[in-house]
Structures are given as structure tokens and as C-alpha cells.
Amino acid sequence: MNYYERIQKSIDYIESNIENKIDLNQAAREAFMSQSNYYRIFFALVGYSVKEYIRLRRISLAASELRSSDIRIMDIAVKYDFDSQDSFSRAFKRITRFLPSEWRYQQTEFSFKRMSVLDKYFEIQDSELLEKYPDIKVLKKLEPVRVAYYCYYGTNPENGAFKVVSEWLKNSGLDMEKDGLRIFGYNNPSPTSPTQTEYGYEVCVTINDSIQVVDENVKTKVLEGGLYAVTGIKRDGNCDVGEEIMKAWQRFQNWLQDSKYAFGGHQWLEEHLGFDDEFNHVGGVDLYMPIVERGEVDTTKTFVDVEPMWTASYKVTGKDAIEKGRKYFLNWAKKQGLFKDGKKHRFFAYYNHDRMGQEDFFYKIHVTVDKDFAANDENIELEQFNGGHYAVIKTKFKYNGGAWSEFIYWISKNSEYSIGDWWFFEEYMIDKPVIEMDTEMLLHMPIKLRV
Template identity: 25%
Template sequence: MEWLKRMNNALDYIENSLDDEIDYKKIAEAAYCSEYHFSRMFSSIAGISLSEYIRRRRLTLAAFEIQKSDLRIIDVAVKYGYVSADSFSRAFQKTHGIKPSDARSSGVQLKAFPRISFQISIKGDTEMEYRIEKLDYELRLIGKSNTVKTNRAFKTIPTLWNSAKKDGFMQELINLSWENPKCTLESLLGVCGKEAAITDEEFDYFMGVRYDGEPPSGMETLIIPPSTWAVFPNVVEAWKRLYTEWVPTSGYELANLPCIECYYGPKHKPRHELWVPVISK
């Protein structure tokens, strides 16, 4: 499967660059994947963040190097991306439970984290509903953004919306969203990654609505170009299955644009949808 080969190409790039600077953009390029989505796709499939995987692999190789060579600890630290012996020692001890210098002692116990390889896993016992929407005009959104830690996104984002409801920001967005209805995205929108790719550790979550006028004081504007979207009901369920089940077999590639969480008003079915930017292969 082409998708599987691409993901393993990215792993090859990582493995060949562990003793050098790793460019996250090049990892995504090796997978022929959008920068916006690769880190999140990796963590969804592997069950570990991309940065943590790289850290563990580097510290595994560093332990081997210390045991098998006479290199100074500082030289091993620099080789695997640490700027000081102290930062390397802290990371090494956190992973292996001992100081780097103690790794040369006979009989010490260390931890080896093996290289990941992606393989086909047969799933799909439960169908995924979706539709394709083509919007031939740019989306002009207004709202506010917050920085969200990726590993806490499912907890943090509902809290942000609850706070917006309490302080009146949500009602302000609702009032603006129907001034000039134009498309099916007339609702509360959560944009995952405002200006740059979703980084491995955190991303900007933009809370807003589609609006063609000037933004009110305190709000900013976000413009998304004409795009094709795969739309899934149930935001949480869609996020859980998007990268592992739908993307590998869909015949679509992810576009280099952010996903949009769309939250509709009362009595609307479904109550919320995930809009995913795609390109037909």
C-alpha cells in the first residue's frame, strides 16, 4: 500500500537523522504528507508523540554508544542533539534511571526503545459516515486563538468553549455568524492550527465564525482559501478514526490546511462535524 510505504519512508528519514538535526518539515515531505497533519497522524497511529519517539530513539542509541565506545559523555550528548552535558544527563537519567557515566558499569540495566514500523491492521468493522464538500470561495473567519498542548487537546478545547460561554464570547460569535449566511459553515468554528502546521507539542486553536465584515475590536481575521473538504459527523469520534482508518484507504490526501471543528446550534443533526481539507489523488 502506497500510504504505508510513505509512512515508513518518514521513519527511515528519522532513523537516518538521529545523530543530526531533524527537520519536521522534511519528515512530512518523506511521507508525502501535509505538515499540518503529520505529527498528529503519527501520534494517533503510534500512540506516542513524534518528539517523544525521537527522544527515546536518540537516548537508546546514546546508551549503546556510551557502552561500546570511549567517547566522552559530552561528545555523545552533542551527537544526539543535546546542547549541554547537564541537559543530556537529566534526559538520560529520566529514561534509563541512571546517570550516563554509570552506563559504562558492568551489569547495569538500561532501556532500549526499538524503531517503530508501520504495518497494516485490519479494521473497519464500524462504518464511517462522511461527505465531500467543495467550497469554491475563500472562507473569511473572525475570532480569537489560544495555544493548546496537543496531548491535552481533548480536555482543553471543551474548557475553552465553556469559558467562552460564561464570558459572553460565544454569544458574540453566535450573533455575528448569521448576519450574512453564505454556506454550511454557518456555526461556531474551532480551527486546529491557525497560521502554521500543528506542531508536535502544541498548536493554535482558533475559535470563531465565518464573517465577511470587519472584525470587532479584540478579534482577528483568518482566511482559508477555496478548498475541498471531507466532512465527518461527531468531532471526537472522527478525530480518533481519521488518521488510522479513513485516510489510509480513502483515495484522498490531506491538504496543507487546518481541520475545522464545526459546532451547530440546538436541534441540528448532527450536533457537530469535523471538516478535513483534502486533495484527490
């Protein structure tokens, strides 16, 4: 259950008890949140504090009854859990500008309708898809949002980033609960293998346009928003979310192939939901996968015959093969002057994707060279890559996984082509010895005519 659904569950509790005494601790329990986090997220989603929402709903219902019946004002006040007729009258006038006794004879209207968080934030769901994946919902388009952010690179970067942002928040004068702050995060850059311990993590805090951020570390920017599919993650028995997040991303991939959506080009997000008084993250996470309708994504494919070509290659096996392979090979290519020799070299790689994270996973990276090229390194092999017939799409390195998923979906539904028996490969469009998040790529899918 994602936190939109949890807040809706608490609203359902409130509405079922609108004529009774409402226990706000129970409302928070209905949302599976601590009271402070419940107040914060309720305000962020609904736009009103919990207490104000209850007050507005009760005054709205009372206003309707005053007009449609001759029930005594005192009885209506008691019905909606006001301590006295006087307190009811003060609240009524503050909201409607009239006393209850005056309201019956006014033409002014006041209505505050029951909130449906799901209707406000979610697209109409595909019933078959929802039955198969009840935990994954499609949000309506998120609008761009201004954030204060800090990115930490190193071991356990989440902890490093949260520590800096926590210190900034303590000194900022902002109140997480009263200001309805939302906390997002994402890898930047992501690890290139399951065993890579050093990578980047960026923490973002939503802020309004009036907030000025003057800090040596924390800066501001705008998250672009977009269309997302979302699912909620709980901590496991060891109070860890890492393993559950990995499982959820795999479930997202399966959902994507069954849906009408393709992987989007905007930023994926993790929303951190629960924090203690010291800003330690102790709650769950909502994962946001960027999506677009398949008709909107640029999946233009070209079809090429790749001729045989001589390459220098380097193959690494193991869980961290990608990280080791790229680092070693690109440093070697730099020493050989391949980025400055005036020739057009093609850098590309292939790997046994289904074994990623296992000891028998391998990664083999190539660069095109002349047939008589001297590698000057016993680990570098000179060989001929045979080529073949390929479908090709363009993408960026940061969207590599989603782009491959979309490519595989396309070939699985294609009535003319099937996957060929030769190697797929991904080509890195680089002119320096580094692959960055925005590095342009060409994905090559081997294809053959169906028989």
C-alpha cells in the first residue's frame, strides 16, 4: 500500500466517524504512520491540516442541515462534536462569515466535499492490470516542484546525504509537519554493479518559491515531474528496505511489459515517508517509476547490417564485472591514445544480462581498431566481431535499463522479427575515457525474420 492509499484509508476512518469523536492517534494508525509523519503527509497531499479538514467537513455538513431542516443549532453542534453551541458558532462564522442563526436566511453557499486522494492523484487504472499488480498504481502527472538538495558520493551515500540535509533543515527554520515537506531521493550516479559500494545519492526536500537557500552544500533546483507508476515498500524484519526495493524494481519491469506504458526519460524517485525527531529515516519508501504512454516515447528504430570489424576487447567475470571492465578498459584506451588519434573508434559491450549479480556474470567491452593494431597489454585481445542484422534505438546511459526493457517488449510483440542468434550490444558514444549518466548510447538488438 503506497502512502496515497494510506492517507485515503485515514480519510475513510474520519468520514465514517464525522459525527463522532475522532481519535487522531487512530487516524494515524489507519495510515500506518507515526502521528508527526501522518500530519506532515496529510497536509502535503490534502492541502489542509487534519484538524482543519475535519472542521471544514463538519461545518459543511452542518451548513447543509441548517438549510434543509429545523434542527436546533445546539443539537447540530453536539452532533458534530463541538463542546458547546458557542464554540460551534464561532467556528461556523470563521468559515462561512455568518452565525448559524443567520445562515438559515442567507443565499450564500458553502460546501467542502469529502476528499478522495485516489481520484485527485491517480489515473483511472486498467482493471486487468490492477488485478495482476494490485500494489502498483499510475499517478496523474506530477507537476514540477522546487527542491533543496544535496548529493553525496561515497560508501553508504544515503546516510551521508541525509546527514547534510538534516543539519540544513535544523538551521533553516522550516517545520516538516507544518510546512508539509516531502523528502525524495535517488542514486546519482547509480552503481554500475550490485557489488559496487561507492556511488552517489541525492536527497531533495520540497520547498516553495519564497524559501531562500543560502548554504555551502545545499542548493536548489526544480524536479521536472512527469507521469509515474508508484508502489509502496515496507522495511523487512531487519529494518532494511534495500532488498525490498530491488524486488519492487523487478516487479515494475514486469508490470511495464504488461502495461500500455514505456519507461520514461524523467527522473525516477524514492519518497522517504517516516522520520524520527532527529531526521533519521525510520519509515517506508514509495518508489516512483517514470513512465510515458507507448505512443509518446521516441522508440524510432533503424535497421542496419553491421559488417565484421576488428576490435580490441577485454572480458571480466564476476559480480562486479561491469565496474571493473569499464574502468580497466577505458584507462587502457586512454593510454593507447585512442581518444586523440583522429580516428573514429566505436566503443561497445555485451554481457549475459540474466546472470547479473552472480559469480558467472561476464562483461565484454570492445573498441574498433585496425587489423594490425598492437594492444601492448596481455589482457587485451585482438579479435573480429562478426556483426549481423540489427534493430537500433538511441537512448542515454541513465535510461539504459528501461530502454532495453522497451526494446525487448517491442521484439516480443513484433510479428515480423524475432531475436537473432548473435550478440546484442550497447554502443557508448564517447570521446573521453568515461561513461556518464547523460552519455548517448545506441542499443543494438540482433534480429532475424520470423519463419
